[in-house]
Amino acid sequence: MRKILTNTKTKNQFKDFLLTQGLKSTRQREIILDEFLRAGSHLSTEDLYLRLRKGNPHIGYATVHRTLKLFAECGIAEQRHFGDGQARYEASDCDEHHDHLICVVCGKIVEFEDPRIEELQLEVAGAHGFTIERHRLELYGCCLECRQV
Amino acid sequence: MRKILTNTKTKNQFKDFLLTQGLKSTRQREIILDEFLRAGSHLSTEDLYLRLRKGNPHIGYATVHRTLKLFAECGIAEQRHFGDGQARYEASDCDEHHDHLICVVCGKIVEFEDPRIEELQLEVAGAHGFTIERHRLELYGCCLECRQV
DNA sequence: CGTCTAATTGAAAATGGATTTCAATTTAAA
């Protein structure tokens, strides 16, 4: 069960982060991390908050917001913006980077990676004297299903 | 004077747009377009509003905002988001697309284009059944000047 | 020219997601 192993690793990573930063493990943080890992990727704070409310009506929006920021800080999640004005978070799958294809009709988000593009990015940046820390590549278009309707 | 010719063309494009949409040419719209073309690219609404206020204290923020949206609608400007929480607009240079290098230290924005990357994007999208309408590629890093300090 | 209708303007208010405040609560170290 690879998924379960990954989740355990992620949870430990978060615990280590809390320890080394002098922060505390709380029931809320555990619940939020559980739900975050269970839910699909690309959730907004609102999305996660609403999901959590079903089983945990006591958890506040502010706590979800702050906890997601902690996830991003400690590297187990990444914040993304897809132009609809709200931040979305996705679990960082180990060390591999990926970019996104977004269907402008149905909103579907597909992940992809292409080392050749990454290579060219480095080359272009170098030619302008830049070192790259991170990048964002999003392709907006129409998916197969939406073209067939 | 290529720049002046381009500006005339842009202005005509805007006038045509207003005509065909049943909208009106106003003094404010002319002034805002002039200042937009005169100012460098990547201005936020606030930036442009402040610049305008110097010579035209009567022009309101809402008007600048609405006019920039008109520019984007008619294709003479494009809206961008670079993650600092505010929209920026840049003049559309004819039909050529370009991407951005952003220095995370000093905020400098450099434009570039690379047909090889564009080509690979098409290929990747096709492999996932997507057609591409537009894309966004931003490389965040550190520029030469900031590394030397 | 005037007249008239619809578009425009700009100050102010509303919106909406993100963030902060603060008193009460909880964690975990001593």
Place this chain on the structure above:
DNA sequence: TTTAAATTGAAATCCATTTTCAATTAGACG
């Protein structure tokens, strides 16, 4: 335990964006 510091959550605040609305203006038509 006791205690100091971190956390929580409801509410308040922030801040860019967007909308409202009464007054103004553009420009079509007679």
